Amino acid sequence: MRLPPATIVFALLLCPAAAAAQSDTATLNASVSGLARLSLSSGSITFADADPDAVPFVPASPAAISITAKARATEGGEVTLTVLATDDLRSGVDTIPASAISWTASGPGFVSGTLSSTAAQLVASWPGSGVYTGSQSFLFQNLWTHPTGTYTVTVVFTLSAS
Amino acid sequence: MTLTTRVLLAVVAGVLLVPAAAEAQRLTLTLNPQVITFPQADPDTDPVIMAAPVEISYRVQGNAAGSWVLTVLASGDLSSGGATIDISNVTWIATPAPPFQNGTLSRTVEQTLASGTGNVNPAKTGSLTFRLANAWTYTAGTYTQTVVFTLSTP
Numbered sequence: 001m002r003l004p005p006a007t008i009v010f011a012l013l014l015c016p017a018a019a020a021a022q023s024d025t026a027t028l029n030a031s032v033s034g035l036a037r038l039s040l041s042s043g044s045i046t047f048a049d050a051d052p053d054a055v056p057f058v059p060a061s062p063a064a065i066s067i068t069a070k071a072r073a074t075e076g077g078e079v080t081l082t083v084l085a086t087d088d089l090r091s092g093v094d095t096i097p098a099s100a101i102s103w104t105a106s107g108p109g110f111v112s113g114t115l116s117s118t119a120a121q122l123v124a125s126w127p128g129s130g131v132y133t134g135s136q137s138f139l140f141q142n143l144w145t146h147p148t149g150t151y152t153v154t155v156v157f158t159l160s161a162s
Numbered sequence: 163m164t165l166t167t168r169v170l171l172a173v174v175a176g177v178l179l180v181p182a183a184a185e186a187q188r189l190t191l192t193l194n195p196q197v198i199t200f201p202q203a204d205p206d207t208d209p210v211i212m213a214a215p216v217e218i219s220y221r222v223q224g225n226a227a228g229s230w231v232l233t234v235l236a237s238g239d240l241s242s243g244g245a246t247i248d249i250s251n252v253t254w255i256a257t258p259a260p261p262f263q264n265g266t267l268s269r270t271v272e273q274t275l276a277s278g279t280g281n282v283n284p285a286k287t288g289s290l291t292f293r294l295a296n297a298w299t300y301t302a303g304t305y306t307q308t309v310v311f312t313l314s315t316p
Contacts, residue, residue, distance in 0.1 A: 021314035022189035026216065028252065030200040030240055030294055030305040037206065070206070072302045075245045131298045161302075 034072050038081070038159040041066035047140040060138040067107075067136060072129040073161040079128065081159050082120035083113075091149030098153060100141040107134020115155065123157065187224040190285060191232070191313040193217070198292050198309075205296040213292045218311065220276075221285035225315050229279045232313045233272040234265075242303030249307065251295040262288045267309065275311070 045060040071079040085098035098117040105112050109132055110124040126132050193216055200211045222230045234254075240247040249267045254275075256262035261276040276288060 020187040020189050021312055022191045023310055023312045024191045024193050024196070025308055025310050026193050026196045026198055028198050028200070028236075028240060028292070028305075028307045028309060030211075030247065031202040032242070032247075032300045032302050032305065033202045034302045035204065035298075070298045072298060072300060074302045075243050077302075129299050129301050 032072060034074065034161050036069075036071040036079070036159045036161050038070075038157060039068045040157065045138055047138075050142055052142040052144050056142055058140040058142050060140070064135040064137045067110075067123075067134050067157075069124065069126075069132045069159050070130075071126075071132075071159060071161040077128065077162040079126045079130070079132070079159070079161045081123040081125070081157060083115065083123050083155050083157050084120040085115050085117040086154045086156060088117050089151035089153045091147070091151040094147040094149050094151075096146055096151055100143075100146075101138055102141070103136045103138045105134060105136050108132065110134040110136070117153075120158065129161070187315055188221075189223075189230075189313045189315065190219070190221040191311060192219045193311060194219070200292075200294040203296055205298050209296050211294045211296050213294070216290045216292070217287055218275075218290055219285050219287045220282060220313050222278075222280075222282040222313070222315070225281050227280070228315050230277065230282070230313065230315050231274060232261075232276040232311065234267065234275050234309055234311050235272045236267045236269045237308040237310065238269050240305035240307045242301070242305040245301035245303050245305075247294075247300055247305055251297075253293050253295075255291045255293065257289050262290075272312070 042062055042065050045062065045065065047058045047060055050058050067081070069079065069081055073079050088098050089096040089100065098115045101115040103113060105123065107124070109126045111122060113121045113123065115121065123136065124132065124134060195216065198213045198216060200213050203211045220232060236249040239249045240252070249269045252267040253265065255264050256275060261278045263274065263276065265273045265275065267273065
């Protein structure tokens, strides 16, 4: 039996209410700024006196410095770690060029290099934000031509994120 | 059978075939504030960043014998240009429990925020505190995303 249209409408009106839903929205905002933190396992290293013939390159004590670099870079940016000697090695009026000190490195992104008192030298670079670790082992070039004395120099490590 | 008779039979059949008419369901849901902000923080000192609490008000009417559920779904990961932070790094703590429960945001599956049965009238409120796991690996930027809260009677 085919029902008239009026009957169908009436029956639908009597059906229980369908599942209902009500929504609201919220916006999440998060600010992540550039940030960098560097830590070294030791604040000083020492090269012991040695015979240039027997030990042409004097290893430092401690033998290696552990480096932990934490940085946040912008999208497509880079994180770099450099080192710069503030002066040549100095003992009173005697000097030894900072370039007498070199290093080997281990760890992802780390590179070997030679110290300079005029231009910051690259220690490591990484492609973006993260926590990176590695180590540097310093060597002093031991020569008969070095004047005797106790030499010191300060080196500055700079971690930057672009 | 005349047309009048057929109409009358149809009306009677319609009344017999359907349950008693239900009271119209009315659901109300409001959030305050509607902007949830995670401030900048150092991952070493603040491994978890907490946003200011959000008050959520809900009311369920015409649902005497049914259940209700309040869910939340993120429209995507937190994004800043091409950089993203997985939305699963956002969790929440909710009170009172029950009916509220703690959870983790998802962009694929609605997550239950609260549930119950019957009416909630007058309206009740809950408090949500969203938390972002902070990490050095995040790319610097200003991230945003929309989350949708839905109160429904399944």
